[in-house]
Amino acid sequence: MSPAAASARRSRGLLNGYFLGMGVVMAIWGARMPAVQQAAHLTTAQLSLVLLAAALGMVAGLKAGGRLACPERLATLLTLGAGGLTGCLVLLGQCHTLAQLFAAALAFGIAHGVSDVAANSAAVRCQNVYGRSIMSGFHAAYSLGALGGAALAASTAHTTHTSLFLTTGLILFVVVLAAAPTTQTLSGADQPTTFTRRGTDERQPPLAPAKLWLLGALAAGSLLGEGAAADWAAVHLNSLHATTAISATAFALYSAAMALGRLVGDRLHNTVGAPAVVRAGAALAATGLATGVLAESVPWALAGWTVFGLGLSTTVPALITAAGAGGPSAVATVAVIGYMGLLAGPALIGALATVTALAVALLLPALLAAAVATLSLRALENTAPCPSPPRTPAPMP
Numbered sequence: 001m002s003p004a005a006a007s008a009r010r011s012r013g014l015l016n017g018y019f020l021g022m023g024v025v026m027a028i029w030g031a032r033m034p035a036v037q038q039a040a041h042l043t044t045a046q047l048s049l050v051l052l053a054a055a056l057g058m059v060a061g062l063k064a065g066g067r068l069a070c071p072e073r074l075a076t077l078l079t080l081g082a083g084g085l086t087g088c089l090v091l092l093g094q095c096h097t098l099a100q101l102f103a104a105a106l107a108f109g110i111a112h113g114v115s116d117v118a119a120n121s122a123a124v125r126c127q128n129v130y131g132r133s134i135m136s137g138f139h140a141a142y143s144l145g146a147l148g149g150a151a152l153a154a155s156t157a158h159t160t161h162t163s164l165f166l167t168t169g170l171i172l173f174v175v176v177l178a179a180a181p182t183t184q185t186l187s188g189a190d191q192p193t194t195f196t197r198r199g200t201d202e203r204q205p206p207l208a209p210a211k212l213w214l215l216g217a218l219a220a221g222s223l224l225g226e227g228a229a230a231d232w233a234a235v236h237l238n239s240l241h242a243t244t245a246i247s248a249t250a251f252a253l254y255s256a257a258m259a260l261g262r263l264v265g266d267r268l269h270n271t272v273g274a275p276a277v278v279r280a281g282a283a284l285a286a287t288g289l290a291t292g293v294l295a296e297s298v299p300w301a302l303a304g305w306t307v308f309g310l311g312l313s314t315t316v317p318a319l320i321t322a323a324g325a326g327g328p329s330a331v332a333t334v335a336v337i338g339y340m341g342l343l344a345g346p347a348l349i350g351a352l353a354t355v356t357a358l359a360v361a362l363l364l365p366a367l368l369a370a371a372v373a374t375l376s377l378r379a380l381e382n383t384a385p386c387p388s389p390p391r392t393p394a395p396m397p
Contacts, residue, residue: 282312
């Protein structure tokens with residue numbers, strides 16, 4: 001194996017680790033949300049304020065990360081963002097009032113935004129070195145991390161969330177520091193955002209503004225569903241009088257199904273085509289969640305969140321890949337619009353639950369998944385399957 005190929009493989013493995021770690025942190029935060037709410041004696045409306053603080057922080061982090069994410073700073077941003085995210089998890093576990101949680105959640109969101117921009121930017125550049133789509137694999141690593149985090153939260157339900165946040169945060173913080181020197185050697189920093197498919201010298205034409213905004217809107221609808229699962233799946237099961245362990249299992253099942261779908265996502269997109277895969281998956285997600293919510297029983301709710309995760313698994317990677325044809329600005333636009341759904345979704349569901357009921361509010365992500373199924377063919381109509389690449393990455397120029 002050439003040094004360039006070895007460097008690319010090392011970078012891919014390292015980035016998978018960062019995505020996995022982010023999934024662990026976000027899953028633990030979401031799965032133990034009922035414990036955070038009870039410890040601070042928060043109402044549903046007050047919990048929504050905490051989630052709103054995290055959303056506002058992430059908007060700020062995304063903007064800052066987007067401005068600073070040049071190749072020379074990418075590795076440093078990745079280390080700082082991931083380190084800040086794990087440190088803020090520890091801080092969140094020490095908060096017991098609304099004011100404390102609001103401030104800590106704001107910092108948590110900023111760190112999340114910076115680390116997310118850095119990780120995805122580095123992933124796109126690593127993908128360019130390979131010359132084929134590997135984005136779904138990175139998102140699969142995030143989902144596997146979320147699965148592990150949710151399983152950890154469920155298995156430690158007898159312990160306080162303070163202890164769990166402290167232990168997990170400190171361990172991951174040490175891992176980030178240990179990986180910092182290797183992070184500085186990430187390959188692909190000199191690569192363009194878009195890439196040429198193997199077997200052709202032609203690049204795809206720039207995206208039309210209408211298609212760009214459509215991709216962003218579909219990403220927002222999909223990521224609102226992911227945010228709903230992360231922040232409200234456990235609360236939903238808790239409202240059905242499920243135990244703490246079973247409530248945490250809801251997000252674990254969602255994450256497992258999403259990880260499974262993303263592990264085969266690149267292969268499905270390259271053989272069947274992204275439009276067909278995304279349309280079928282989004283329709284499945286809408287049907288599954290709506291059924292699980294309307295049935296108002298713990299087994300059906302668990303099944304509904306599981307099917308929802310499987311159906312949405314390949315949507316966002318496909319949308320990001322399609323946006324890549326328009327260059328860095330197109331990817332950034334779709335990402336920002338999409339994350340608005342992730343950020344605003346949980347707070348919006350909380351607001352709807354306050355004036356109606358949580359079960360009614362949770363029909364919103366199901367309806368948006370149905371919209372994704374309807375509009376995805378138009379958004380992804382020119383996304384053709386990639387030819388099968390060799391097993392080793394292309395050498396860097």
